[in-house]
Amino acid sequence: MAENWRTYGDTTLEAFAASLPSGSHIKAQEEVEAVYNAARPHTRLFRGFLQAESSGATDFDTVPASMNNPVNLRTRGQAPFQRFASIADAAAEWNARLNDPSYSYANTVTLSDLIGIYAPSYDNNDEVNYAKTVLATMDKLPRIAQQPTQGGTTMVDANFLADLIPAGNSNRPGFLLNTDDRLIGITQHTTGNTNPSATAYMHRDFTHGGGGPDNVSFHFVVDDQIIIQLLPVYEGAYHAADGCDDRATDIGCFDTVAIELCVNSGANWTKAKDNLSRLYAMLWTGDKRIIGIDRVTVQNGRVYTHQQVSDTNKYCPQQILDEGSLPVIVAQGQTYAGASPVIPGPVYVKPIIPSWLANDDGVTVQKINNVKVYPVHLTYTAIRDTPRKQATGRNQNLVGPDITKGETFQAGRAYRSAGKTYILTTYGTRVTAADLVPRVQITKSGVVSIRYE
Numbered sequence: 001m002a003e004n005w006r007t008y009g010d011t012t013l014e015a016f017a018a019s020l021p022s023g024s025h026i027k028a029q030e031e032v033e034a035v036y037n038a039a040r041p042h043t044r045l046f047r048g049f050l051q052a053e054s055s056g057a058t059d060f061d062t063v064p065a066s067m068n069n070p071v072n073l074r075t076r077g078q079a080p081f082q083r084f085a086s087i088a089d090a091a092a093e094w095n096a097r098l099n100d101p102s103y104s105y106a107n108t109v110t111l112s113d114l115i116g117i118y119a120p121s122y123d124n125n126d127e128v129n130y131a132k133t134v135l136a137t138m139d140k141l142p143r144i145a146q147q148p149t150q151g152g153t154t155m156v157d158a159n160f161l162a163d164l165i166p167a168g169n170s171n172r173p174g175f176l177l178n179t180d181d182r183l184i185g186i187t188q189h190t191t192g193n194t195n196p197s198a199t200a201y202m203h204r205d206f207t208h209g210g211g212g213p214d215n216v217s218f219h220f221v222v223d224d225q226i227i228i229q230l231l232p233v234y235e236g237a238y239h240a241a242d243g244c245d246d247r248a249t250d251i252g253c254f255d256t257v258a259i260e261l262c263v264n265s266g267a268n269w270t271k272a273k274d275n276l277s278r279l280y281a282m283l284w285t286g287d288k289r290i291i292g293i294d295r296v297t298v299q300n301g302r303v304y305t306h307q308q309v310s311d312t313n314k315y316c317p318q319q320i321l322d323e324g325s326l327p328v329i330v331a332q333g334q335t336y337a338g339a340s341p342v343i344p345g346p347v348y349v350k351p352i353i354p355s356w357l358a359n360d361d362g363v364t365v366q367k368i369n370n371v372k373v374y375p376v377h378l379t380y381t382a383i384r385d386t387p388r389k390q391a392t393g394r395n396q397n398l399v400g401p402d403i404t405k406g407e408t409f410q411a412g413r414a415y416r417s418a419g420k421t422y423i424l425t426t427y428g429t430r431v432t433a434a435d436l437v438p439r440v441q442i443t444k445s446g447v448v449s450i451r452y453e
Helices: 013-019 032-039 043-054 087-099 111-118 127-139 200-208 251-255 269-284 318-323 326-339
Strands: 160-162 183-190 220-222 227-229 256-261 297-305 366-368 371-382 386-389 398-403 408-417 420-424 430-432 439-442 448-451
Touching: 013 032, 013 043, 032 043, 032 087, 043 087, 043 127, 111 127, 183 251, 183 269, 183 318, 200 220, 200 227, 220 269, 227 269, 251 256, 256 269, 269 297, 269 326, 297 326, 318 326, 371 420, 371 439, 371 448, 408 439, 420 439
Parallel strands: 160 227, 183 256, 183 297, 220 256
Antiparallel strands: 220 227, 366 371, 371 408, 386 398, 386 430, 408 420, 420 430, 439 448
């Protein structure tokens, strides 16, 4: 289940304290409550990371206990582990990085996304077992409700779950929406199933099981309790009955995300429509809980009924059409969007790691795609804000927030690509040498020069 890690939430102070081993350094320092408060509203997740990194602050093989850093944070922009005045300070810094819209975790969604940056396999971590440890630890802790936050900004208040239809399912076709201009709309459906058990979770199970003989799929299903995402918003779904064979004319299939609103009897219909409005707001504000939202822009107010896009003029969403309530639902969504706007941050990716980097002897000239990489061991200072890149050449994706002017770091490699010199860090990120001092230059013939002015 691909739940957004931001929804893991808090446990109680009592449960947090009880979960710590008797030999925990947090208990020894009498910092239990201070650490708990510093980690809120992510105390369950923090406890999971604490277990994975140091067995609940009892194992200090990686970072000595005296550094008060049981979650093994490295100094921002640098390789060394950071020393803290207290464990609570470490918890506060861990929390600050998770909630910083400019930091590398800003665009992560699932726990796997987060671990892939926090404890990547290229840094000798077992990401799968790490995740298992975190989840097993959290499962033992009760969850208390709270308002979700993102990057210090309150998100649209909604009970949201991402649980995607498995790749390879016949009802997950995998074709892409018309996202060349990034602008897509919404096609609104109702489920047509009034059985009391026909909840969002039931429809989640239905689509995960293949979507019946018609291979039905949709991006979201909403009821009075929860919003569930079933497909990335840049992928198409089988929902519109408009052919799915002509990108220019089949608006529903190729230009919209599909939302099913449950009509199960006994449910709170008013609340279900309110949750639908909240989902509209999430889509219009680029809420980063939504998988794939970084690749599209859902146009505010562009909502079609199934009847409008269907080749068969199907009378759907029936209950909404009967009421004439779609304009009200859309208007409420716009209110929610205006009340809590979410500005998507930059998209970060993992660096492309050369196979030799993990065991680099620091002396031998190496190669990346036949480009020579020279050993140049220096401490650099950024003379201007400069990006950290995944690779060079055609691939210029960012792997984290910019190195800020005045920030220092150590690196041991440099190379020339497309007429420019780049520094290769120990983590595999590439930084433009012209933005750093000392200034390293590599000529076309392979001559390396270093200027300290």
